Amino acid sequence: MGFLNRAVGRTAAVALAVALGACASNESKEDVEPVDLVDFAPSVQLREVWSADVGSIDEKRYAMLQPGLADGKLIAASSDGEVTAFDRSSGRPQWETDLDIELSGGVGVGLGIAVVVDYRGRAVALDLRNGAQLWTYQVSGEVVSAPAIGSSVVVLQTVDGKLVGLDASSGEELWSQTTTLPVLTLRGTAAPVISGGLVIAGLDNGKLVALDARDGITRWEQRVAIPQGSAELERVVDIDGSPVVRGDLVFAASYQGRVVALSKENGRGLWARDASTNHSVAVGGGHVYLSGASGSVYAYNVGAGQIAWSNNELLRRELSGPAYFQDVVIVGDLEGYLHVLDPSSGQFIGREEVDNDSIRIPMLVDGDLLFVLSDDGKLVALTLARS
Known part of the structure; x- marks a missing residue:
């Protein structure tokens, strides 16, 4: 997983990345090692x-x-x-x-x-x-x-x-x-x-958008993930993996969100399942x-x-x-x-x-x-x- 970005600066981002990557102190060594x-x-x-x-x-x-x-x-x-x-x-x-x-x-x-x-x-x-x-x-x-x-x-x-x-x-x-x-x-x-x-682009706010390549006008927008929880760490829902197009379908997945299949033509959802990935x-x-x-x-x-x-x-x-x-x-x-x-x-x-x-x-x-x-x-x- 990549480290985190925060508007207040890189120091906070790195600290939060460490917090996110670390497991609770009462977990065993076997639970944190590959x-x-x-x-x-x-x-x-x-x-x-x-x-x-x-x-x-x-x-x-x-x-x-x-x-x-x-x-x-x-x-x-x-x-x-x-x-x-x-x-x-x-x-x-x-x-x-x-x-x-x-x-x-x-x-x-x-x-x-x-x-x-x-x-x-x-x-x-x-x-x-x-x-x-x-x-x-x-x-x-x-x-x-x-x-x-x-x-x-x-x-x-x-x-x-x-x-x-x-x-x-x-x-x-x-x-x-x-x-x-x-x-x-x-x-x-x-x-x-x-x-x-x-x-077709995945965004850090958990949305997938389709723009006209000629002028950048938005053709459709669909939310892949909805932020959950009260803490900012819990609400991270980036789409960091490229969308995959196969025929008339688009497949994408987010961190702490879902994996989805959408219509390439209009962004209509075919199905969605809970998932978490940054690929x-x-x-x-x-x-x-x-x-x-x-x-x-x-x-x-x-x-x-x-x-x-x-x-x-x-x-x-x-x-x-x-x-x-x-x-x-x-x-x-x-x-x-x-x-x-x-x-x-x-x-x-x-x-x-x-x-x-x-x-x-x-x-x-x-x-x-x-x-x-x-x-x-x-x-x-x-x-x-x-x-």
Whole structure:
């Protein structure tokens, strides 16, 4: 879980984060440490195709530098400002650009460009062909998620509640929309997505909004989570995982709130279930998969939202969001393990240690390859083999 933001300053935010992350003093040591991994007989294996070192990722400030994939290239960035394009299949470097800035958000790809953002809110667009810098834009707030690119626009979401639409060719601002933030929020923001001319974004107030990509006008707004309780900690309901669009449905989940399925056309709710996560969900095989804030993994029926199964054997292992890959479910953890789950039962069917540092950044699925980036900057392309 990311740490917390509060309007009164970072010191209070960090103190509150410690309070939120700590358990009650009368709990046993076993109740606060990650559970030990259980043994099982694997039936699938994740095999490394290629790997590379892209530079370290600033986990403490919750940089969310998810790689982007376009035109046969995988674009990865480090917090030190190095942006590298790799051949998607072989891992051979295609170009490298050193921006000499501290990157916090990215990598957004599409329309022939890759866009990254630094901690001061400066967005930089690079040519996908050769890494040449095309334009820059200064947004008012910090960005710690990937920009969305599509429908001729680049959309940035800031930690201070603003959505900004830029012309993808020039970087000129086309529109902006500001949301009033709650008193207390998690550190981080959901990366917006663009689908069918709509910008769909999860907000720190627990709402999901759809804007027209051309002019930023709100097309619909739907509340995913309703703040509960009297204490501000209890009322944190951020949506920090990107919405997932499948056909005419949008799936999203919030912290201390719900997981929902909505109509992409008008935001009408199809179903909602209580849940708590700060990651995106994954969809596939007739289910919606969610890594809970406690470390449990859940599967919900796509059509009606009933819980199909839950796996509680990874508690407190600080799981990544799930990925649906080659008909299996995969989650990463704080020790660099990837856990492979059967999508019909939730049972473990495989495990692979890809690094000794945490896997927090969302994984990327593309056909027969799964791309994983750890917090120490190890980028790995994997394929799935069945016994």
